[in-house]
Amino acid sequence: MNVLFFSSKVYDSTFFNAANKSHQHKLSYLEVPLNKNTAVLANGYGAVCIFVNDTANAEVLRLLAEQGVKLIALRCAGFNNVDLGAAAELGMKVVRVPAYSPYSVAEHTLALILTLNRKTHRAYNRVKEGNFALNGLMGFDLNGKTVGLIGLGKIGLVTAKILKGFGCRVLGYDIEKRGEFDEIGIEFTDLSSLYANSDIISLHCPLTPQTHHIIKKETIAQMKPGVMLINTSRGALVDTKAVIAALKSGQIKYLGIDVYEEEADLFFEDLSDRVIQDDVFMRLLSFNNVLITGHQAFFTSNALESIAGITLQNIADFEQGRQLENEVKA
Known part of the structure; x- marks a missing residue:
């Protein structure tokens, strides 16, 4: 599946590329955050992968849907930055990493x-x-x-x-x-x-x-x-x-x-x-x-390995029509 990462850093691509060897998704990385000005960059991608400070409100989700995005994959546990009601209305699925380390x-x-x-x-x-x-x-x-x-x-x-x-x-x-x-x-x-x-x-x-x-x-x-x-x-x-x-x-x-x-x-x-x-x-x-400290509590190699593995499995489950164990609903 074509996946676009927002707010990505070098450590994200390092751990996700390693975990992707068993999935073979097509991963692309952007350092810019997701917001109403950057959502158009997701044109042609079936999924976007976002982090804690990305904006996924109703306006942004509508723009993503217009680009063809069907899945919002959070590489974190929190989902307060996603308008779940709007996602449901647009027919978009939202998945997260409920527990990493x-x-x-x-x-x-x-x-x-x-x-x-x-x-x-x-x-x-x-x-x-x-x-x-x-x-x-x-x-x-x-x-x-x-x-x-x-x-x-x-x-x-x-x-x-x-x-x-x-x-x-x-x-x-x-x-x-x-x-x-x-x-x-x-x-x-x-x-x-x-x-x-x-x-x-x-x-x-x-x-x-x-x-x-x-x-x-x-x-x-x-x-x-x-x-x-x-x-x-x-x-x-x-x-x-x-x-x-x-x-x-x-x-x-x-x-x-x-x-x-x-x-x-x-x-x-x-x-x-x-x-x-x-x-x-x-x-x-x-x-x-x-x-x-600057939001580094999660930042261990163990946690990043787990986050990458669970996120990519969530995406694979969506792509193959399996039950989404880590889906978040309104």
């Missing part, structure tokens, strides 16, 4: 927690300059702390298992309780109790209308003073301006994020020779208790 994101979550706590990033820079003073580098034992996980899918559960290994008490919230929560040792609770009792709160839920800005002024006020907030899921789960206010007041003492609500114009690009125009993002960077 939950360990990649879960382990990055712990990397953010440990780095913020023990301030290893600041210590590294000090030592390079010959400064071996310890003032300002004090952390706390993770053992015995209470961590609240919002979202207990595959990534949330792996994160819980790692945290239990550190000796943490783990509180969890999801839309439904499952038996495996008890097996892992997660204390299932409501959001209010999770906010009130957690020393660290980590987000692992999808972005939906219900979870949009789940972290906002009102919910931050319910948290323990000095809480650590971690987000490796979707940027729009967090009201950034409300978090900045909480950082200034000390209600939030540590912030670690791998995602940002307005990241589409920032992440995955080298902007080191430009002046970043996003004032809110630049304000975040000004805090010494904020740690930001």
Whole structure:
């Protein structure tokens, strides 16, 4: 099948070309993102493969359909950037990668927690300059702390298992309780109790209308003073301006994020020779208790191999008329 990739990087073509040896699809790669101005580039392709910051709203999907595109293949788990209702009306199928390597994101979550706590990033820079003073580098034992996980899918559960290994008490919230929560040792609770009792709160839920800005002024006020907030899921789960206010007041003492609500114009690009125009993002960077990575939690060789394999299998299943196990519907 002819497949056009949007927002592709060198690592995408490397892993997808390797995985394609067993499928023999015709793959083409574009660095430009998918939007209303670039959709016409898909003329003659049966499928497009898109990523987290590509735009697939009703207007863009209509333009793709006019080019002959029948399949939207997401090379990620999230699908909040696709208008599923419009896709259904146009007769287009949407598939995704529901799970690639939950360990990649879960382990990055712990990397953010440990780095913020023990301030290893600041210590590294000090030592390079010959400064071996310890003032300002004090952390706390993770053992015995209470961590609240919002979202207990595959990534949330792996994160819980790692945290239990550190000796943490783990509180969890999801839309439904499952038996495996008890097996892992997660204390299932409501959001209010999770906010009130957690020393660290980590987000692992999808972005939906219900979870949009789940972290906002009102919910931050319910948290323990000095809480650590971690987000490796979707940027729009967090009201950034409300978090900045909480950082200034000390209600939030540590912030670690791998995602940002307005990241589409920032992440995955080298902007080191430009002046970043996003004032809110630049304000975040000004805090010494904020740690930001550029949507790299998924970025392990294991995850990319899995993403490539599952995505190409999704495309093969569509081409051959098989059941689409990873289809996303409105």
